[in-house]
Amino acid sequence: MDFKASGIMTLTSDFGLADPFVGTMKGVMLRINPALRFVDISHQIPPQDILEGSFCLQSAYAYFPSGTVHLAVVDPGVGSLRRPLIAVTRDYLFVGPDNGLFSFVFSDPTFQGAYGLTAEKYFLRPAGATFHGRDVFAPAAAWLSAGTPIEEMGQRIHDPMTLKFPEPRVVGTSEVQGEIIHVDRFGNLISNISQELYERLRSGWGNRPIRISILAQGIGRIVRYYGEGSEEEPFALFNSSGLVEIFWKGSNAAQKLGVKRGEKVHLYVV
Amino acid sequence: MDFKASGIMTLTSDFGLADPFVGTMKGVMLRINPALRFVDISHQIPPQDILEGSFCLQSAYAYFPSGTVHLAVVDPGVGSLRRPLIAVTRDYLFVGPDNGLFSFVFSDPTFQGAYGLTAEKYFLRPAGATFHGRDVFAPAAAWLSAGTPIEEMGQRIHDPMTLKFPEPRVVGTSEVQGEIIHVDRFGNLISNISQELYERLRSGWGNRPIRISILAQGIGRIVRYYGEGSEEEPFALFNSSGLVEIFWKGSNAAQKLGVKRGEKVHLYVV
Amino acid sequence: MDFKASGIMTLTSDFGLADPFVGTMKGVMLRINPALRFVDISHQIPPQDILEGSFCLQSAYAYFPSGTVHLAVVDPGVGSLRRPLIAVTRDYLFVGPDNGLFSFVFSDPTFQGAYGLTAEKYFLRPAGATFHGRDVFAPAAAWLSAGTPIEEMGQRIHDPMTLKFPEPRVVGTSEVQGEIIHVDRFGNLISNISQELYERLRSGWGNRPIRISILAQGIGRIVRYYGEGSEEEPFALFNSSGLVEIFWKGSNAAQKLGVKRGEKVHLYVV
Numbered sequence: 001m002d003f004k005a006s007g008i009m010t011l012t013s014d015f016g017l018a019d020p021f022v023g024t025m026k027g028v029m030l031r032i033n034p035a036l037r038f039v040d041i042s043h044q045i046p047p048q049d050i051l052e053g054s055f056c057l058q059s060a061y062a063y064f065p066s067g068t069v070h071l072a073v074v075d076p077g078v079g080s081l082r083r084p085l086i087a088v089t090r091d092y093l094f095v096g097p098d099n100g101l102f103s104f105v106f107s108d109p110t111f112q113g114a115y116g117l118t119a120e121k122y123f124l125r126p127a128g129a130t131f132h133g134r135d136v137f138a139p140a141a142a143w144l145s146a147g148t149p150i151e152e153m154g155q156r157i158h159d160p161m162t163l164k165f166p167e168p169r170v171v172g173t174s175e176v177q178g179e180i181i182h183v184d185r186f187g188n189l190i191s192n193i194s195q196e197l198y199e200r201l202r203s204g205w206g207n208r209p210i211r212i213s214i215l216a217q218g219i220g221r222i223v224r225y226y227g228e229g230s231e232e233e234p235f236a237l238f239n240s241s242g243l244v245e246i247f248w249k250g251s252n253a254a255q256k257l258g259v260k261r262g263e264k265v266h267l268y269v270v
Numbered sequence: 271m272d273f274k275a276s277g278i279m280t281l282t283s284d285f286g287l288a289d290p291f292v293g294t295m296k297g298v299m300l301r302i303n304p305a306l307r308f309v310d311i312s313h314q315i316p317p318q319d320i321l322e323g324s325f326c327l328q329s330a331y332a333y334f335p336s337g338t339v340h341l342a343v344v345d346p347g348v349g350s351l352r353r354p355l356i357a358v359t360r361d362y363l364f365v366g367p368d369n370g371l372f373s374f375v376f377s378d379p380t381f382q383g384a385y386g387l388t389a390e391k392y393f394l395r396p397a398g399a400t401f402h403g404r405d406v407f408a409p410a411a412a413w414l415s416a417g418t419p420i421e422e423m424g425q426r427i428h429d430p431m432t433l434k435f436p437e438p439r440v441v442g443t444s445e446v447q448g449e450i451i452h453v454d455r456f457g458n459l460i461s462n463i464s465q466e467l468y469e470r471l472r473s474g475w476g477n478r479p480i481r482i483s484i485l486a487q488g489i490g491r492i493v494r495y496y497g498e499g500s501e502e503e504p505f506a507l508f509n510s511s512g513l514v515e516i517f518w519k520g521s522n523a524a525q526k527l528g529v530k531r532g533e534k535v536h537l538y539v540v
Numbered sequence: 541m542d543f544k545a546s547g548i549m550t551l552t553s554d555f556g557l558a559d560p561f562v563g564t565m566k567g568v569m570l571r572i573n574p575a576l577r578f579v580d581i582s583h584q585i586p587p588q589d590i591l592e593g594s595f596c597l598q599s600a601y602a603y604f605p606s607g608t609v610h611l612a613v614v615d616p617g618v619g620s621l622r623r624p625l626i627a628v629t630r631d632y633l634f635v636g637p638d639n640g641l642f643s644f645v646f647s648d649p650t651f652q653g654a655y656g657l658t659a660e661k662y663f664l665r666p667a668g669a670t671f672h673g674r675d676v677f678a679p680a681a682a683w684l685s686a687g688t689p690i691e692e693m694g695q696r697i698h699d700p701m702t703l704k705f706p707e708p709r710v711v712g713t714s715e716v717q718g719e720i721i722h723v724d725r726f727g728n729l730i731s732n733i734s735q736e737l738y739e740r741l742r743s744g745w746g747n748r749p750i751r752i753s754i755l756a757q758g759i760g761r762i763v764r765y766y767g768e769g770s771e772e773e774p775f776a777l778f779n780s781s782g783l784v785e786i787f788w789k790g791s792n793a794a795q796k797l798g799v800k801r802g803e804k805v806h807l808y809v810v
Contacts, residue, residue: 008300010293016584016725017287017557020600023550023581027603030548030579034605037307037577039296044288047726048790060290063297063404065304076790079765129765131780134603185286186317225349225399240401250318250346278570280563287557307577309566314558330560333567333674335574455556456587495619495669510671520588520616 003093005145006067009038012057013073013133014045021131025071025138028124032142039064048076050101050163052261055182058104059241066091071141072101079129084117084136085160086150093150095141097132100163114160119153168193175268176201178244180214180261187252189214191265193244198222201267208269212236212244217257219246273363275415276337279308282327283343283403284315291401295341295408298394302412309334318346320371320433322531325452328374329511336361341411342371349399354387354406355430356420363420365411367402370433388424436532438463445538446471448514450484450531457522459484461535463514468492471537478539482506482514487527489516543633545685546607549578552597553613553673554585561671565611565678568664572682579604588616590641590703592801595722598644599781606631611681612641619669624657624676625700626690633690635681637672640703658694708733715808716741718784720754720801727792729754731805733784738762741807748809752776752784757797759786 009029015021022043029036041060045053053074061070068091075082075097085098090110094102095117105111117136120127122143127135140153168178178193202210212219220235222244229235229249234257239245246265247253254260279299285291292313299306311330315323323344331340338361345352345367355368360380364372365387375381387406390397392413397405410423438448448463472480482489490505492514499505499519504527509515516535517523524530549569555561562583569576581600585593593614601610608631615622615637625638630650634642635657645651657676660667662683667675680693708718718733742750752759760775762784769775769789774797779785786805787793794800 006300006304008304010297014725017580018582018584019724020581020596023579024600024603026579027550027600027605027608030546031603031605034546034548038579039293039300039308040287041290041293042288044286047792056290060294060297063294063301065297065301068297077767080767128780130777130785134780184289185284227347227350237400240398240404245400252317276570276574278574280567309563309570309578310557311560311563312558314556326560330564330567333564333571335567335571338567454559455554497617497620507670510668510674515670522587 003088003144003150004067005069005147006065007035007037007145008065008068009036009141009145010041010061010064010068010070011038011043011072012041012045012053012070013043014047014049014053015043015073015133017043021133025133028134028138029142032139033146036142036145045074048074050074050076050099051165052182054101054103054163057101061092064092069093069095069141069145071137072096073133073137074101075099075132078132083157084132084140086115086117086140086144086153087160088112088114088150093144095137095144098161100161102160103162103165106160106162114157115150115154116157117154122148122153166192168197174205175266178265178267180259180263180265183254183259183261187248187254188239189246189253189257189259190239190241191244191246193265193267195238195242195244198244198267205269210267210269212246213266214246214259214263215257273358273414273420274337275339275417276335277305277307277415278335278338279306279411279415280311280331280334280338280340281308281313281342282311282315282323282340283313284317284319284323285313285343285403287313291403295403298404298408299412302409303416306412306415315344318344320344320346320369321435322452324371324373324433327371331362334362339363339365339411339415341407342366343403343407344371345369345402348402353427354402354410356385356387356410356414356423357430358382358384358420363414365407365414367407368431370431372430373432373435376430376432384427384430385420385424386427389422392418392423436462438467444475445536448535448537450529450533450535453524453529453531457518457524458509459516459523459529460509460511461514461516463535463537465508465512465514468508468514468537475539480537480539482516483536484516484529484533485527543628543684543690544607545609545687546605547575547577547685548605548608549576549681549685550581550601550604550608550610551578551583551612552581552585552593552610553583554587554589554593555583555613555673557583561673565673568674568678569682572679573686576682576685585614588614590614590616590639591705592722594641594643594703597641601632604632609633609635609681609685611677612636613673613677614641615639615672618672623697624672624680626655626657626680626684626693627700628652628654628690633684635677635684637677638701640701642700643702643705646700646702654697654700655690655694656697659692662688662693706732708737714745715806718805718807720799720803720805723794723799723801727788727794728779729786729793729799730779730781731784731786733805733807735778735782735784738778738784738807745809750807750809752786753806754786754799754803755797
């Protein structure tokens with residue numbers, strides 16, 4: 001594996017910003033690689049919510065410079081037998097627990113392989129059993145960012161854990177059922193229906209107008225940007241990740257509709 | 271325009287810290303200018319609250335080194351015809367939507383001009399219509415921080431949008447009515463009455479003692495620091511931005527008084 | 541005093557992240573030392589809660605590189621006669637109010653001395669009476685990080701303020717009463733009972749099994765990591781700071797047990 005570290009490290013976790021967990025990890029890393037520069041992606045992942053952590057990192061990672069190390073810790077199994085993992089793509093390294101958090105990496109077309117992180121000499125000593133973010137993942141990520149070869153940190157593995165993300169489901173010949181996979185700060189409802197799927201459905205359904213509903217509430221047509229919606233009813237658009245997103249102009253759609261993550265979204269023709 | 275970039279970029283937005291929006295913008299910028307260093311001013315601006323965003327950046331911007339680029343995104347009109355803007359003062363560049371967020375810049379005594387940001391070759395391609403923070407403002411700010419001349423990014427404009435901030439209002443001959451324009455984390459109530467106005471009133475009113483009230487609650491006199499207040503009633507002081515601020519020693523004044531932003535403050539003599 | 545600054549500055553405060561206080565302090569510091577790099581430890585210390593601020597910084601500071609300046613501001617007495625302080629250990633400088641926030645520093649085995657920070661020429665001018673974070677502590681910390689000798693900033697003092705932290709209390713011959721001193725984001729309850737004390741008790745009590753209870757709820761035995769607990773009842777472990785911590789696998793122990801900071805924890809043998 002050939003990886004040219006850029007000196008940039010992103011962090012994603014469920015540690016929050018009130019406790020000193022994140023600052024402590026950064027301190028540990030700066031002792032190993034004083035030149036490191038950090039970018040926080042999010043530390044507000046709901047506690048132990050691996051799917052949300054995965055979704056969050058997935059939508060951000062490819063915007064970073066080649067050579068970035070992405071450290072992510074959402075780790076309900078800390079201390080147990082779940083493996084610490086390094087995953088490698090053409091441009092990035094990923095370091096964190098092998099619990100599905102990096103599922104999207106394994107389907108990246110430039111994915112090059114995964115390693116179990118076993119070389120304890122790169123861990124903080126003595127490494128405890130309750131805060132591997134500090135004792136295992138942070139030091140390993142810092143050593144990797146400083147140029148330590150991946151092969152020195154562990155062995156190649158071929159069975160990294162993959163989580164099943166909710167997939168849209170075809171219902172009969174004229175409906176597809178998707179799901180809200182994220183609610184953002186503005187209350188916008190992000191579904192797992194991609195623009196590509198939407199357009200395939202549209203042509204498959206003879207270019208008839210596709211209707212969208214959630215909790216029996218009809219959604220106005222697909223518009224291009226938020227300002228094109230209405231304050232009277234929710235609309236949809238293809239968002240900045242290419243997903244169908246339901247919003248309510250000037251309001252919080254999640255609150256107004258009473259919708260949470262996991263709610264079903266219906267696309268159909270009549 | 272002559273601007274010597276310091277390599278420092280501040281960020282102000284209503285994106286929050288739970289979603290990956292802010293991290294994504296930083297990734298985009300580091301790809302363009304890997305040496306950039308970021309300082310977050312706030313990402314907790316209430317959603318789409320341009321006035322709060324403006325107030326927040328206004329109280330912080332002048333403390334940064336000359337050559338700082340201030341990127342700010344509170345952008346309910348994203349995707350519509352509102353222009354992307356660059357504003358220039360002697361020491362700083364400001365990049366964000368032309369929706370009044372930078373009103374205070376245009377009255378900075380060192381203001382040098384505003385530019386519409388139109389050179390699409392500096393945008394992320396393809397630029398979407400829903401996240402100009404990532405696709406338009408971040409890349410433009412990063413190119414500017416890397417030395418791209420402002421003139422290459424767009425054309426001079428002479429009508430940037432200005433928001434009317436609430437102004438104190440004279441009521442008869444013995445009263446001025448101000449307004450709470452911000453409530454801080456401690457529950458302190460920041461008004462739009464400046465120390466300068468207060469002192470002009472005082473001499474105009476013959477140096478009689480000025481009384482202050484809010485929601486019919488009388489406020490103790492003006493003291494110098496929080497510890498000089500009392501735990502029995504609210505007091506006021508001139509805060510670190512030179513504004514009259516109402517506080518309650520050891521408590522959260524906003525909660526105790528039931529006051530929100532927008533509440534009127536009365537200064538009067540009897 | 542001999543201090544080789546690393547160019548790394550940590551920040552701990554009760555300023556929150558919504559207001560521009562923290563960004564403003566960083567701007568002030570970058571004007572003095574443009575090469576500074578910041579690591580936020582926490583800005584979510586509950587308003588004016590010196591004990592929590594102290595606990596937070598105490599658990600993180602030693603993980604940073606030698607030469608780090610730790611700036612901490614939880615400062616209910618701002619503007620009053622409480623002194624601004626510099627504290628020195630072999631590896632670190634601490635800058636902030638002399639109100640007990642740095643109590644743990646004075647018992648660090650490498651503690652070298654404390655200084656009153658009095659040289660006003662290093663303050664922001666004019667320094668106000670309400671935001672010493674910006675006007676006094678940030679500039680002083682930045683000058684120190686840039687190599688200004690401590691002796692130039694103030695005079696040696698021998699009576700820095702120390703706060704009494706809650707200590708475990710022996711009750712009769714078979715019980716020790718501790719206290720919850722922190723509740724983390726996951727709802728884990730961190731007590732002031734160290735692993736060392738626990739093991740001393742255990743041998744003092746003839747290696748009989750130690751029982752733990754809180755609010756009359758018995759706690760399962762001490763396990764090694766969270767996954768070894770049960771979803772049926774709370775368990776305990778020695779956490780990453782070496783303290784007895786009560787958790788509830790897959791849940792928020794604080795919520796499930798109705799426990800807040802300050803609650804008593806009982807260790808006893810029968």
